Amino acid sequence: MKLRYFAWVRERVGKPEEELELPAGVATVGQLMTWLAGRGEEYAHAFENPKVIRAAIDRSHVTAQAPIGTASEIAFFPPMTGG
Amino acid sequence: MTTPSTVRLQREPFDAAAEAAALSRGRSDIGAVVTFTGICRGDEAGAPIAALTLEHYPGMAEAEIERHVAEAVERWPLKGVTVIHRHGRIAPGEDIVLVVTASVHRQAAFAAAEFLMDYLKTRAPFWKQVEQAGAKSWVEAKAADDTAAERWTTPKQAAE
Numbered sequence: 001m002k003l004r005y006f007a008w009v010r011e012r013v014g015k016p017e018e019e020l021e022l023p024a025g026v027a028t029v030g031q032l033m034t035w036l037a038g039r040g041e042e043y044a045h046a047f048e049n050p051k052v053i054r055a056a057i058d059r060s061h062v063t064a065q066a067p068i069g070t071a072s073e074i075a076f077f078p079p080m081t082g083g
Numbered sequence: 084m085t086t087p088s089t090v091r092l093q094r095e096p097f098d099a100a101a102e103a104a105a106l107s108r109g110r111s112d113i114g115a116v117v118t119f120t121g122i123c124r125g126d127e128a129g130a131p132i133a134a135l136t137l138e139h140y141p142g143m144a145e146a147e148i149e150r151h152v153a154e155a156v157e158r159w160p161l162k163g164v165t166v167i168h169r170h171g172r173i174a175p176g177e178d179i180v181l182v183v184t185a186s187v188h189r190q191a192a193f194a195a196a197e198f199l200m201d202y203l204k205t206r207a208p209f210w211k212q213v214e215q216a217g218a219k220s221w222v223e224a225k226a227a228d229d230t231a232a233e234r235w236t237t238p239k240q241a242a243e
Contacts, residue, residue: 007210008221059143079224082209
């Protein structure tokens with residue numbers, strides 16, 4: 001599974017992307033955030049307030065309840081500030 | 084008939100007047116062109132800024148803007164749409180984003196341009212970082228922008 005991070009999520013995690021094997025119990029985007037938060041200090045900092053973090057599966061916005069299913073790329077980022 | 088639409092992400096500056104002119108050149112069925120340009124201000128929260136840096140999610144940013152252009156074309160009788168969003172470092176006074184909409188009458192062109200801008204601000208994966216007095220900070224999303232985008236989700240009639 002490819003994970004991508006943007007803006008301050010990227011800065012806190014310390015990398016723009018990585019390939020990770022997800023454990024069997026991680027079925028939703030919210031569960032993935034909880035799992036990532038337990039991977040170390042930098043992840044704990046990035047995902048300390050998962051409610052504010054937005055996610056996309058294969059480049060489409062999803063909610064924390066979204067099932068990961070057969071996704072190939074999941075991205076995490078702060079609320080958007082373009083325009 | 085399909086509506087001609089252009090979505091571009093680029094580092095380079097754009098020429099808003101030339102883009103608007105290109106949309107209606109050689110056509111006599113367009114009666115209204117609305118052009119919106121978002122410009123980098125020289126201050127943020129009352130303090131001067133050196134520059135903005137726009138980060139984006141390549142691939143998703145184009146796809147997300149194209150989805151909203153397609154929705155605008157479905158909701159309003161548009162004759163043409165152009166959206167250009169810059170990324171990278173942008174200095175105060177430089178353009179950031181351009182939305183041009185063309186239609187037979189002004190109502191559809193105004194409404195579609197506003198719809199596209201409201202969605203660009205809240206749904207397109209771009210993040211602004213401010214350089215201020217040697218320090219960098221991420222711009223926080225504004226609740227007012229969410230409110231502006233939400234008004235388009237209530238069912239409404241397309242402009243006549």
